Amino acid sequence: MQPQLATQIHNLHLKNPVMTASGTFGYGEEFADFIDLGRLGGIVVKGTTGERRQGNDYPRMAETPAGMLNAVGLQNVGVATFCDEVYPRIKDTDTHIIVNVSGSSIEEYCAVAGRINELERIPAIELNISCPNVKKGGMGFGTKPDMAAQVVQAVRKVYGKTLIVKLTPNVTDIVEIARAVEQAGADSVSLINTVLGMAVDVERRRPMLSTVTGGLSGPCVKPLAVRMVWQVAHAVSIPVIGLGGIATAADALEFLMAGARAVEVGTANFIDPTATVKIIDGLEDYCVRHHIDDINDIIGII
Amino acid sequence: MKYITDFTVVGREAWGETYFSLTLQHPQTLPPVAAGQFAEVEVQDCREVTLRRPISIHDVDTVRNTLSLLVQIVGKGTRKLATLREGDKLNLVYPLGRGFALRGERPLLVGGGAGVAPLLHLAKCYCARGIRPTILLGGRSADLIPARERFAPYGTLLYTTDDGSLGERGLVTQHSHFDDGYDHICTCGPTPMMRAVARHALQQGISCELSLENMMACGIGACLCCVVKSDDGHRCVCKEGPVFDATGLSQWINQ
Incomplete structure (x- = not known):
């Protein structure tokens, strides 16, 4: 018998728990030559802001052991162009398209979320209160429980569909933030965004990134992410989406067992554009091998 | 159409300590490769290397189904690639980017x-x-x-x-x-x-x-790491380039 891989995040029925992480999968189109996008549980598209943003200066990326730093800084076309030009191209993709909503002020978050709310084929947003690479807003909203609650409350008023809030690991106690956004009306939390890091080019005696600091991602952050997912999953009753360094089915299973109802694959897409479907196949193999009929049976077993 | 596939190293040549080329054969017919397009090359078994390395396609032989890469050893990744020998496998994501337009009579x-x-x-x-x-x-x-x-x-x-x-x-x-x-x-x-x-x-x-050549992560326009400041804002070297028309890069050219 085929194992059942479907999971549920609030009102979203996912055909399997594997989604893509914002900022690592473009609008999905970039990967259509390599995989059948319809196989994915969902695609979280590039962080979208009120206005077009140019992002930070080059260099924006530095390779690190088992990972990378990035400081892209939310370069994106802006919500109007997204709605007018990008949405028509991607709306019929045979999976859930989730928009990552970013901003520098509560007003901007609300304006973007309100506009995305009108798009029939977008069933959810991921509210990015955790980007470490912008000067104003971004992570500033995600590091204090009262600020996080304020922005979620405000967006909740203008956004009626599934509201996922993406959390930053760059805090003393992520559980406190998760509880605050749950109270404020979030339907789900996704974690972790990148870990604030830094690298130095010792030959040139200069920082590797134009912004000096940036967000660390990739396999090197996975144990930290699994720990935080486990902590948060035990503390809130809304579904948790786990991400941070997932490259294989075994990585995804760690998050699921730690309590994630779904996962997002990020940096692995850069190394292997077929990573997501390999993970889905691997989850199925694992269930067959372990005589698991329904993947939900192993979610949160730890 | 872009592909991810394994090639076999069928030839290797070196020029001094710095440059080498690999000739890579595929069992199937190669897709069209425009001059100036590149491949994202996997560096295997190198614990210091996480990402693929973008390397431009040097030569294409549609009769033998081979591609050649000409590589300069600049760091850990390219140094590892320099150890490849005939018979070794190499995984490529290719052909990537926008190539030369083949304009002009002279x-x-x-x-x-x-x-x-x-x-x-x-x-x-x-x-x-x-x-x-x-x-x-x-x-x-x-x-x-x-x-x-x-x-x-x-x-x-x-x-x-x-x-x-x-x-x-x-x-x-x-x-x-x-x-x-x-x-x-x-x-x-x-x-x-x-x-x-x-x-x-x-x-x-x-x-x-x-x-142009910039540090890249994905090579396919997803991560937005490799941007160049063009006259109308940041553009991805991997997807909108690596070949750009000079007229859109006047600020970059006159820096």
Whole structure:
């Protein structure tokens, strides 16, 4: 018998728990030559802001052991162009398209979320209160429980569909933030965004990134992410989406067992554009091998 | 259409300590590869390397189903690739990016250092259209112009070296035949060289394409890490380039 891989995040029925992480999968189109996008549980598209943003200066990326730093800084076309030009191209993709909503002020978050709310084929947003690479807003909203609650409350008023809030690991106690956004009306939390890091080019005696600091991602952050997912999953009753360094089915299973109802694959897409479907196949193999009929049976077993 | 697939190393050649080329064979017919396109090459079994390495496609043989890569050893990843030998497998994501437009009736191709790499496939593509380009290759010395013997059948070959060990002494822009009535210039090499070539082209009203090189993660326009500041904002070198028209890069060229 085929194992059942479907999971549920609030009102979203996912055909399997594997989604893509914002900022690592473009609008999905970039990967259509390599995989059948319809196989994915969902695609979280590039962080979208009120206005077009140019992002930070080059260099924006530095390779690190088992990972990378990035400081892209939310370069994106802006919500109007997204709605007018990008949405028509991607709306019929045979999976859930989730928009990552970013901003520098509560007003901007609300304006973007309100506009995305009108798009029939977008069933959810991921509210990015955790980007470490912008000067104003971004992570500033995600590091204090009262600020996080304020922005979620405000967006909740203008956004009626599934509201996922993406959390930053760059805090003393992520559980406190998760509880605050749950109270404020979030339907789900996704974690972790990148870990604030830094690298130095010792030959040139200069920082590797134009912004000096940036967000660390990739396999090197996975144990930290699994720990935080486990902590948060035990503390809130809304579904948790786990991400941070997932490259294989075994990585995804760690998050699921730690309590994630779904996962997002990020940096692995850069190394292997077929990573997501390999993970889905691997989850199925694992269930067959372990005589698991329904993947939900192993979610949160730890 | 882009692919991810394994190739087998069927040939290897080295020029000094710095440059080497790998000839890679695929069991199936290769897709069309435009001159200037590149591959994201996997570096296996190297614990310090996480990401693929973007390397331009040097040559394509559609009869033998082979691709060649010309690589400069610059760091851990390329040093690891230099250890590959015949029979080894190499995984590529390819063909990526936007290549040269094959414009002009009298094209000049200007390459420096590892930047000569895409110009071989480019020269062959021009020849296939019945146009024999002029190929001007520059380097600090003769041994730092890799693979130059491969170009001879596909154009009129000129050289400049800083030390005068090959061709004329000086920079490519100082060559006596640099300004010989060409109607299009294609250039790839060190940034100061490309800027000088492109400035000349813009001043003379000659169309010019530049092939840029930036650090990349994905190679397919998803991560937005490899951007260049063009006249109308940041553009992805991997997807919107690596070949750009000089007219849209005037700020970058005049930096």
